[in-house]
Amino acid sequence: MSATSTDPTTELADVLVALADGNFRGYSPTYERIARAWAEDPDLLTTTLELRPEGMPVSMLPISLLAVVHELVLREPDLALAAIYRGEEQDPWPAFRDLVTARAPEIRTRLANCSIQTNEVGRSAALIPSLAWITEQLPGRDLALVEIGPSAGLNLLADHFFIEYRNPGGTALATGDPSSPVRLQCDLKGDTTPPLPAGPLPIVARTGIDLDPIDVHDPDATRWLEACLWPGVTDRQERLRRAIELVRHAPHPPRLHAGDVLDLLDPVIEDLPPGAVPVVFSTWALAYLTRQRRQEVHDRVAAHGTGRDIVLLTAEYPHVIPWVPAARRPHVEEGTDATLVGVAWWRDGHARSAPLAWTHAHGAWLDWIGGEGSS
Template identity: 35%
Template sequence: MAEESLVRLAERYRRFATDEARGVSPHYERLARDIAASADVLRFLIDLPPPRRQPNLLLGAATLIAGRPPDIKSLTRMVARRAEELRATMLARTTQTNDPARCAVLLPLLAALPQPLALIEVGASAGLCLLPDRYGYDWGHARLAPPSPDAPVFGCAVTGPAPLPTALPRIVWRAGLDLNPLDVASDEDTAWLSALIWPEQEDRRRNLRAALAVARRDPPRVVRGDLLRDLETLMAEAPAEATLVVFHTAVLAYVSTAEARLHFVDTVRQSRAVWISNEVPSVFHDIAIRAPAAPSGRFLLAVDGVPKAWTGPHGQSLEWFPGREGPP
């Protein structure tokens, strides 16, 4: 039985290498293949609870402890010599990547809504996507200058008739909700966010550093709670005179059943909030079937359940659907 589990775990790492790392991170592709062939690392992993055996969690935790593992030899050495530290990190942390550049794909929708806005982000991590009005944007044929000179400017390649804004949205209230909020002022939390970024993704690391510097001047409020239970309480705090927006990016895949996801959708749809979703298409099948054919590896951007665009998973691209350029 244990041998069978090891075989399945090795297969999971091989799939990660092929389906996720290939073409994005040659380093992680190679390392994941080598992990799949390493009895020592697989045995270390099999002693963890199944949800804690994830490739991103192992690679992030190893990076946090000793810097990016250059090769399987160094990872095997860590498993032999620092197993307890690695195990404790993998039990204490979860994959909570916070990609502020995703604001570049949300902005056309946010700016087109009646202003001012009250924003709630569910699954906010450190809350960096709650600050879309504090960054600059470069969509190629349109730009918005950042409101402060040190703020990041997120580049995003646009195709299709995206309604690109000419002004930043006016946000008068904002709050995040997360099972485990990360603190932009904590060195441990921000080191974890950085460790989660894959080796070759220098742009994402630069964006993260710059967004954290902006966020530290006036940190976003992120409340500890579950989007399935605690959203209504947070919505009740939002000022009535602002357009309330509930949004999420790269979150609903963590909610394991379709039934629970629909419960969340019902809660938002029965409120006064505008609902913006930017997720892998498999999360909301009934929205995805109304979108044009999916290029691989994209998120689906939708407003109130109406598909609007395919987006790059880190906010790096926006492919607006023809005929969907009207107001949200």
């Protein structure tokens, strides 16, 4: 998603249209309608830019403002927009526009003091086959998970979810705990079946690094997580709530470190259980770093690869992870917004990398390609 103009108003309109076309269409009709109307409303475009915190890129402004407004709606269920977000069949645009205009000072303050926390558990549908693939490459080895940008750490318990994969022909594959309260469904594209664990994954540590990790016991913090979801996609809200409950009651919840990834990555890796293979992973977290900082994350992991086996697993836009070889899109329509799942790993001091899959940003579908074009 990139703007074609340096004019902020035009850039903002372009970002909104790109969101409507590439992210919201066919998935979140409520946000699609808002985004398209917003892009054509000069007054609200101007107001939005006036609300932008210093340093926030225009490209991040719409998603951030949508989340802040959603948080207002969750806090105040009697708002007109709240009924629409709960499913009332009514045009959301007038209520959205009125709310932004009426509550502009409050929205400005919140925008300056928040960051998007999309702890989307649906992404575990791409994470589990990737971890299964890694165990195939490193047979008999324990894995120590380190998530970059874990938010509340929900996906660090991915193997505690029940996931069903549906083939184009209608048959289904399943993995995980059948009694889990978190149940995911993922459509498979193409004929390649992703690898699934034959038994429990050999995970011996679960830790994460986040600038502002979410405490699952804090109702205000978990409400913000829900606010970062998109209204109308009810299965996302339900699985988020269930995943939060699962982590709240987990006997061994993930250990989350607050701080900058470049400050904490080395000591966190060094503190992992001896003999375990660190799997440093991100799902739509590196995209929020600058290009230089993303590369430095890769280089830090690579530096550890000179002395131990280690893996860097990423689910990001392709341009965010240039160390992953280019991958064909056999069953993903060109122009469709898609996330590339890729892996770089170091074994016995030798570096390799491979694309593993294309996936929907929230795990709705998966096109497994399984290392084609690896280097």
